[in-house]
Structures are given as C-alpha cells and as structure tokens.
Amino acid sequence: MSTTENIIELRHITKIFDDDGFTAVDDFNLEVKRGEFVTFLGPSGCGKTTTLRMIAGFDVPTSGEILLNGESIVGLPPYKRPINTVFQRYALFPHMNIYNNIAFGLRQKKTPEEEIRRKVRKVLALVDLEGFEERSVSTLSGGQQQRIAIARALVNEPEILLLDEPLGALDLKMRKEMQIELKAMHDKLGITFIYVTHDQEEALTMSDKIVVMNEGKTQQIGTPEDIYNEPATAFVADFIGESNIFSGIMTGKLKARFCGGEFACVDDYPEGTHITAVVRPEDVEIVPAGTGTIDGVVDTVIFKGMHYEIAVLSGKNEMVIQTVHSAKPGDRVGMRVDPENIHIMKAEDHTNTFYADINSAHRIEYNGHTLDTSLTRIIKGSRRLENGNILDANGEVIDPARMRILVSIQPEDIEMTDDQDAGLIQGTISNLIYLGDHYSYIIHTELEQDFVVYDEDLWNMDDRVSLLMPVEKMSFALRKK
Amino acid sequence: MHFSRKNLGIPYAVFLTVFVIAPLLVLLFYAFTNGQGQFTMQNLTGFFTDPNALGTLFYSLLIAAVTTLVCLLLAYPVAYILGTSRLKSRSVIIMLFVMPMWINFSLRITALKEVLTLIEGNLARYPFTNAVIGITYDFLPFMILPIYTTLEKLDGALREAAMDLGADPVRTFLQVTLPLSVPGIISGVSMVFLPAMTNYVVLDMLYNSTYIMGSLIGSYFSAYNWHGGSMIALILLVIICLFTLLTSEDGEENPRGGALL
Numbered sequence: 158m159s160t161t162e163n164i165i166e167l168r169h170i171t172k173i174f175d176d177d178g179f180t181a182v183d184d185f186n187l188e189v190k191r192g193e194f195v196t197f198l199g200p201s202g203c204g205k206t207t208t209l210r211m212i213a214g215f216d217v218p219t220s221g222e223i224l225l226n227g228e229s230i231v232g233l234p235p236y237k238r239p240i241n242t243v244f245q246r247y248a249l250f251p252h253m254n255i256y257n258n259i260a261f262g263l264r265q266k267k268t269p270e271e272e273i274r275r276k277v278r279k280v281l282a283l284v285d286l287e288g289f290e291e292r293s294v295s296t297l298s299g300g301q302q303q304r305i306a307i308a309r310a311l312v313n314e315p316e317i318l319l320l321d322e323p324l325g326a327l328d329l330k331m332r333k334e335m336q337i338e339l340k341a342m343h344d345k346l347g348i349t350f351i352y353v354t355h356d357q358e359e360a361l362t363m364s365d366k367i368v369v370m371n372e373g374k375t376q377q378i379g380t381p382e383d384i385y386n387e388p389a390t391a392f393v394a395d396f397i398g399e400s401n402i403f404s405g406i407m408t409g410k411l412k413a414r415f416c417g418g419e420f421a422c423v424d425d426y427p428e429g430t431h432i433t434a435v436v437r438p439e440d441v442e443i444v445p446a447g448t449g450t451i452d453g454v455v456d457t458v459i460f461k462g463m464h465y466e467i468a469v470l471s472g473k474n475e476m477v478i479q480t481v482h483s484a485k486p487g488d489r490v491g492m493r494v495d496p497e498n499i500h501i502m503k504a505e506d507h508t509n510t511f512y513a514d515i516n517s518a519h520r521i522e523y524n525g526h527t528l529d530t531s532l533t534r535i536i537k538g539s540r541r542l543e544n545g546n547i548l549d550a551n552g553e554v555i556d557p558a559r560m561r562i563l564v565s566i567q568p569e570d571i572e573m574t575d576d577q578d579a580g581l582i583q584g585t586i587s588n589l590i591y592l593g594d595h596y597s598y599i600i601h602t603e604l605e606q607d608f609v610v611y612d613e614d615l616w617n618m619d620d621r622v623s624l625l626m627p628v629e630k631m632s633f634a635l636r637k638k
Numbered sequence: 639m640h641f642s643r644k645n646l647g648i649p650y651a652v653f654l655t656v657f658v659i660a661p662l663l664v665l666l667f668y669a670f671t672n673g674q675g676q677f678t679m680q681n682l683t684g685f686f687t688d689p690n691a692l693g694t695l696f697y698s699l700l701i702a703a704v705t706t707l708v709c710l711l712l713a714y715p716v717a718y719i720l721g722t723s724r725l726k727s728r729s730v731i732i733m734l735f736v737m738p739m740w741i742n743f744s745l746r747i748t749a750l751k752e753v754l755t756l757i758e759g760n761l762a763r764y765p766f767t768n769a770v771i772g773i774t775y776d777f778l779p780f781m782i783l784p785i786y787t788t789l790e791k792l793d794g795a796l797r798e799a800a801m802d803l804g805a806d807p808v809r810t811f812l813q814v815t816l817p818l819s820v821p822g823i824i825s826g827v828s829m830v831f832l833p834a835m836t837n838y839v840v841l842d843m844l845y846n847s848t849y850i851m852g853s854l855i856g857s858y859f860s861a862y863n864w865h866g867g868s869m870i871a872l873i874l875l876v877i878i879c880l881f882t883l884l885t886s887e888d889g890e891e892n893p894r895g896g897a898l899l
Contacts, residue, residue: 176726215798235801236810242802248795252817261813262803313803 163224164191164349165212165317170221172207172373181207183373185221189317189351189366194343196352198360199370200396205353208370209319212351213242225316236265241310242319246326247302249294255281255305256290262313280312283342300331307339311346320352324359336362357397361385369393388500394435401436401476404504406588406599406607413501416474417605418451420494424501429588431504431599431609438466438479440498449491451476455484472605473512507597507609510565512636515557519547521633523564524582524604528628535562535633549635563634568597568609570630573622580623584608586616600624668868681869691854691870698850701766702834705773706781709830710823712774713781717822718815721789722797732786736779743776747843750775754844761845769848772840777833781826788822789815824885832878 166189172182182204189195197205210216212223214235223231230238241262249258256277263273281287284304289297297305303323310318320339324332340363343350354360360367361381369376369384369392377389388394391402405415407430413422415434426432446452453471460483467478469490476492484490513523521528521535533539538550547555577583584602591597596615600608600622608624616622672678685691716735720728738746754768755761761768792815800810838852851874858867 176724213798213802215801234806235798236804236806240802242799244795244799246793246795248793248799250796250799250814250818261800261805265804265809309803 162190163188164193164226165189165351166222166224166227167208167212168222168224170208170211170218170223172204172211172216173219180373182211182218185373185375187368187375187378189349192347192349194340194350194352194363194365196354196360196364196367197370198354198357198367198396199376200355202372203370204373205355205368205370206321209242209321209351209353212317213240213319214238239316240319241313241315241317242321243303243306243310243323245321245323247306249302249305249309251294253294254290255286255292255294255297258294258305259309259312261309266313276312280308283311284308285338299326300335303327303335307342311342311348315348317349317351320350322353322355324354324356332359339363361397369396371396386500388435388502390502391433391435391504394433394500399438399477399479401438401441403434403436403474404510404607405432405434406430407432407501411496413499414601414607416451416476417472420450420499421496422499422501423496424499426501426503429590429599431507431597431607432501433504435500435502436476436494436498438477439464440494441476441478441480442493442495443467443469443478443480443482443484444491444493446489446491449493452489452491455486455488455490458484458486474605507568508565509568509571509608510563511606513562513564515555515560515562517557519545519555519557521562526581528631530628536635555635559638561636561638563636565632565634566626566630568611570627571608571610572625573598573600573610573612573616574625575622577621577623580625582608583621583623586618586620586622589616589618665868665871668864669872670869672865681865682873684866685869685873694849694851694854695873697848698835698852701769701773701848701850702831705770705777705834706827706831708770708774709778709781710827713778713785713826714823717782717785717789721786721792722794722815732782735782738775739779744843747772747776747840751844762847765846765848768844769841769846769850772844772846773834773837776837776840777830780829784825784829785819785822788819788825792818828882828885832881836874 167185167187170182170185171180173180185204185208187195197208199205207216211218214230214233214237218231221231222229225238225240250261253261259277259280260273263276268276277290278287281289284307286301286304286308289301289305294302294305303326306323323339324335327335336359339350343363352360352363361384364381366378367381367384368378371392377384377393379387379389384393384397388397388400394400395402401416403415405413407426407428408414408419409428411422411425413420413424413432413434415432420434422434442449451471453469453476456468456470456475458468459466461479464479464481465483467480467484469476469478469492471492478492511523513521513528515532516522516527519532519541521530521532532547532555533541536547536549536555539547539555541547549555574580582602582604584600586598587601587607588599589596592611595611595613598610598612598616600610602608602624610624669681670677670679672680719725720731725731750772751761754771758764758768796814796818797810800814801807805813835850836852836855838850838856840846841848841850841853851870855867855870855874858864858870
C-alpha cells in the first residue's frame with residue numbers, strides 16, 4: 158500500500174503519562190485511507206481518546222510517529238494541523254454567538270468577512286440550523302449544540318475530522334438520528350472521519366473500519382462484519398455484541414471440549430491446545446434433552462420483544478441463548494451449535510478463570526468452600542456499611558443475589574495434590590504437554606471446567622488430583638449474574 | 639408549632655436588622671441633620687463645595703485605581719498558572735497566598751513597615767508608593783482567589799478548541815481565556831477597589847501622610863462632627879452601589895459567571 162493513499166499513519170505510538178507513569182497507549186499502529194470512516198472502540202480508559210488527542214496535537218506521543226500525507230506531524234502544535242475536532246461536551250465558546258463560534262477558525266486564517274459570512278451560512282444549512290447565526294449558545298438544546306460543534310469544525314474544511322464521543326451526551330432517540338446524519342455527512346463531504354466511542358452498536362452502524370482497543374493495546378482492526386463475525390480475541394468477542402465465552406481444550410481433529418461437552422468445530426488447532434470458544438446467543442439451538450451436544454437446566458427466561466433470552470445452566474457453565482421459542486425455568490433441555498457458528502481461538506494467556514458466588518454473609522463461596530478473604534478487601538473502593546450492606550466503588554449496594562465474582566489465577570500459582578480434601582476442587586488430568594522446563598496440565602474438574610496448571614513434576618494421565626489455590630494469588634472482579 | 643425552613647433565617651434576620659439596617663438608618667439620619675437635630679442639606683453641599691474634601695475623593699480614587707491595577711497585574715498570572723495547570727501542589731501554593739491573612743493584621747503591617755524602612759530609609763519619602771504597596775499587600779489574596787476560581791472552573795476543552803481551530807497560544811488567551819475570566823476579574827476588582835479607598839488604618843500604621851476618604855471620615859468623627867462624617871460615608875456608599883450595579887450588569891450577560899463572590 159503506498160503512503161499517498163493513506164491520509165494518516167500512526168506508527169508504534171506509545172504514550173506514557175509523566176505524572177503517574179501510566180501507559181495509556183502501547184505500540185499503536187494504524188493506517189487510515191483518505192475518506193475513510195474509522196472508529197476507535199473500547200471501554201473507558203482503553204486509550205482511544207488519548208490516541209485521538211495525539212492526532213489532534215493536544216498530547217505528544219512518548220515514542221512513535223504520526224504521518225499526515227507521509228510527513229511527520231509529531232512536532233506540530235494543534236493550531237498548525239489541518240485537523241479539526243468535535244469535542245465530547247461540544248466546547249462551544251459561551252461568550253460568542255453562533256456566528257462568531259463558527260467563524261472563529263476562519264478568522265484565525267484571516268479569511269475575508271464576506272467569505273466567512275457565505276461559508277457560515279452554507280455550513281449552518283448543512284447541519285440543518287439555518288438562521289441560527291445570532292442565537293447565543295445557552296439557548297440551544299444539546300442536539301443543536303452538537304450540530305453547531307460539528308459545523309464549527311467542518312467550516313474549516315479539515316483534511317481529517319476527529320470526533321470524541323460526540324453523541325455521548327444525547328438521549329437515545331437523538332443519538333440514533335445523529336448517527337444517520339453524521340454518516341450521511343461523511344458520505345457527502347468525503348472528509349476522513351476518526352470517531353471515538355465506547356458504544357459498540359454505534360461503531361458497527363457507522364464505520365468503514367473499527368479499531369477495537371483495550372488497556373492501551375489494539376485488539377483488532379477490521380470491518381464491522383469482520384469484527385462481529387470473526388473476533389480475534391476473547392475481549393473483542395465479549396465487547397462486541399453478546400457472546401458466550403468458554404475456555405476449553407482441543408480434544409482431537411476439529412473437536413473442542415468446552416462448556417462440559419465435546420463440540421465439532423471448523424477451526425483446526427493441534428490436540429491439547431488451550432482454546433477460547435465463542436458462541437453467539439442467537440447461534441445456539443434448543444433441542445429435546447439428550448439429543449444435543451450438551452444438556453442443561455433452564456435458569457431464567459426473559460422476554461425481549463423480538464426474542465426470548467434464555468439462560469441455561471450446564472454444570473457450572475452458563476449458556477445464554479436467544480430464540481423465538483420460550484421455555485420454562487427448571488426445564489431440562491439439550492443444546493446444539495452448528496460447527497460453523499463456533500468460533501475457536503487460541504487462548505491468549507492461560508489464566509484460569511471461574512465464577513464464585515457471594516453468600517448471604519458476604520463471603521465468597523466456590524464449590525462448597527468459603528474463600529479466606531472478604532469482599533471489601535478484594536473489590537477496590539468498596540466499603541461495609543453499619544447495616545452490613547457492602548457498597549462498591551460507585552456507592553451501589555452489592556446484592557449477593559445478583560452479583561458474582563470472577564476469579565482469575567495463573568497456571569503457575571495452582572498446586573496439585575493427592576490429598577483429595579485439601580484443595581478447592583478436584584478433577585482428573587486430561588492432558589499434559591512438556592514445555593521445556595515444566596509440564597502444562599489440563600485438569601478436567603467435576604464441575605465440567607478445565608484448569609491449566611504448570612508443574613515441574615510428572616503426573617500421569619487420568620490421575621485424580623485436588624487443586625490448591627492460594628487466595629493471595631487470585632485476582633477478583635465483580636460481575637453481574 | 640410548625641417548623642419551616644424559613645425559621646432557619648431568623649438569626650440572620652435579627653443580625654441584619656440590628657447591625658446593618660439600624661446603623662444605616664442612623665447614618666441616614668445624621669447625614670441629613672445638623673447639631674440641633676433639624677433636617678438640612680448643608681452636609682451634602684458642604685462636601686461638594688469643599689475643595690479639600692473633593693481633592694481627597696479624587697486622590698482616593700487614584701490610589702484605589704493604581705492599587706487595583708497593581709493587584710490585578712500581580713494576581714492574574716499567578717491565578718492563570720494555578721487555575722489552568724494540573725499541578726498537584728497547587729492547593730499548597732494557593733495556601734501560601736492566603737496564609738498572610740491568618741497572621742494578625744497589625745503584626746503583618748508592622749513587619750511591612752520595618753521592611754520598607756530598611757529599603758527606603760525614610761518612609762516619608764515615597765508616601766504614594768508606600769500607600770500602594772501597603773494596600774496591595776493587604777488585598778492581594780482577594781484578587782487572586784476569585785480569578786483563580788473562575789479560571790479553574792473554565793473547561794480546559796475551550797482552550798483546546800481554540801487551538802484546534804487555529805488560534806496560537808496568545809490569540810487563545812486574548813480571545814477565549816481572558817474574556818471568560820472577566821467575572822472573576824470584576825469580582826476581584828470590587829473586592830479591592832472599594833476597600834482601598836477607605837482603608838486608612840494601613841496607612842496610619844505605615845506612618846503614611848497620604849490622606850484618603852477613610853482618613854477624612856476618621857478626622858470628622860474624632861472632631862465629634864457626626865453629621866459631616868456620616869454624609870461622607872453615605873456618599874461613599876452611593877459610589878460603591880453605582881460601581882457594583884454597573885459591573886454586575888456586565889457580569890450577568892456572561893453565562894459562565896462563577897467567581898468566588
């Protein structure tokens with residue numbers, strides 16, 4: 158791909174903030190073609206806004222290059238870049254009327270007043286706010302301020318328009334309308350748009366290309382279809398749309414075991430590979446018990462208008478299913494999934510994760526054992542009230558009936574023992590690979606989960622072991638049930 | 639008995655009546671009466687026909703104007719740096735500027751007097767300069783705080799928006815930051831300008847011969863001329879009211895008012 162086709166290129170961009178040493182963006186690479194609509198998508202704190210600010214010039218990358226039309230602009234201050242920004246909360250100048258707000262950029266370039274007047278009128282027509290010149294900012298609604306902010310940026314005819322969560326402050330209906338209008342504006346003007354949002358639906362609706370980010374790193378770059386259908390990592394699968402995500406293992410040629418069953422699949426990995434399996438809720442078929450790949454008991458049924466959302470418990474695993482047929486909680490059902498609809502990827506890391514419950518005494522319980530820790534110790538910012546309730550960092554009561562704890566522990570932190578009652582859970586060794594200086598074992602537990610354990614000693618296949626997991630090695634996260 | 643929220647205001651209402659409204663009425667009474675308790679305009683016309691009194695008024699205005707300007711020039715850069723940076727230590731720095739106010743007033747001014755004597759040798763040589771220095775020293779925090787508060791509340795995105803639209807740092811300051819900090823400036827000016835006209839205690843303590851409106855009122859009162867002194871106080875009050883009225887009208891037009899006072 159030649160550089161002239163790319164309007165902007167980011168090469169190995171890293172941003173580490175001086176004051177706290179926080180790495181906001183880590184080795185970010187991107188090429189944007191002229192006229193493309195690119196969206197940075199990710200949860201808050203993933204580095205998407207920082208990346209945008211570096212393109213605008215408000216933040217300077219710690220290392221890396223930003224090329225505009227093939228030339229580096231890293232040293233260029235924001236007021237010298239042919240790039241304009243639509244800010245999150247609009248940032249309209251409150252001491253100027255609408256006309257002067259929009260004219261601000263043109264005046265800096267010493268444009269003749271006659272031309273300014275013509276351009277302002279034209280851009281106000283574009284955003285459908287003709288005749289608003291003399292109005293003051295405070296008399297405008299949120300949606301109107303948003304349009305003025307877009308007009309103020311567009312009137313400068315930038316090469317690239319940056320939009321930082323521009324629709325975040327609008328209500329749902331207005332947001333949907335603006336999505337369509339922005340997309341139409343982009344198609345009409347042919348300007349390159351770089352858009353930042355945490356709303357996956359917005360990203361899928363509007364973009365030519367989506368960059369999914371998490372913790373400062375690019376997770377996947379692709380078209381909306383690619384990202385939805387072929388997520389590259391478990392994070393992307395989880396973030397885009399709803400997914401059932403299981404960790405599992407390849408048990409043979411095009412065979413994977415996860416969620417307590419052995420499924421046929423179309424992704425080829427060597428036997429014994431630790432994998433992450435993603436199944437979209439709409440791809441699971443409910444069949445009579447015993448005739449599917451796995452069986453389970455219906456836990457909850459929620460009517461969603463177009464479909465039912467049914468959660469089925471199979472052992473300790475939960476499968477969420479979207480279907481037009483209802484079911485009754487307590488029903489025993491079978492489940493099957495088309496091999497094409499099972500998306501298998503190699504597990505990025507071998508961190509073991511499992512869900513533990515919060516009991517009525519606010520203790521954490523797993524497989525009948527109570528963990529030797531407390532909620533306030535493991536949930537950052539949480540505190541116990543005098544009435545015994547526990548609040549999370551946002552001040553909301555943690556309800557044991559609705560919340561559970563996602564526990565993560567590394568393979569090297571788990572120890573195997575013959576003493577069956579000593580560990581948190583028991584299982585049999587279903588796979589082992591020698592990795593040079595240690596063995597990697599897969600332990601299939603009685604709760605139909607697979608744990609990865611590293612051990613220097615050789616154990617035998619099908620040995621029955623108990624897993625010792627020290628609480629201080631675990632990390633915890635609060636999740637909705 | 640039914641308790642309403644309004645009852646919470648009773649203590650202040652009592653305070654207001656006894657210490658603000660009543661003295662104002664007394665002031666009004668004295669200003670328009672003579673020694674025999676009869677109504678007269680003599681005090682008013684007397685003030686405006688006395689060249690000494692008028693001279694003092696204009697001299698006070700001059701001192702106040704210069705002091706306010708010096709305060710503003712000293713305070714704005716400090717307030718700007720503190721209000722717009724992300725310095726972690728800024729609350730400490732703010733504290734450094736406010737702390738002199740916690741030290742006893744007479745001790746503070748006496749210290750200033752000693753320092754000035756050390757520098758100038760004889761305090762009588764520069765009465766005007768010393769008056770400005772003394773009053774500035776006393777009132778500087780009142781200028782810094784409101785400007786700082788306004789700038790600190792100013793959305794940083796506005797400055798970024800200006801830069802994004804092609805304005806260099808100087809234009810960004812002149813076209814965005816400065817106009818939007820006007821409420822803070824007005825607030826600071828009204829807290830410095832008006833007291834500066836009357837605060838003769840500072841000057842007295844600096845052995846300063848400068849004669850300002852406060853000194854004039856003081857001299858009337860020490861001569862037991864309650865009527866003349868009250869009239870001058872009333873005239874000052876009217877000037878203050880006019881000033882406040884003028885500036886607050888300006889401030890209300892700005893939707894981002896948000897100064898300290």
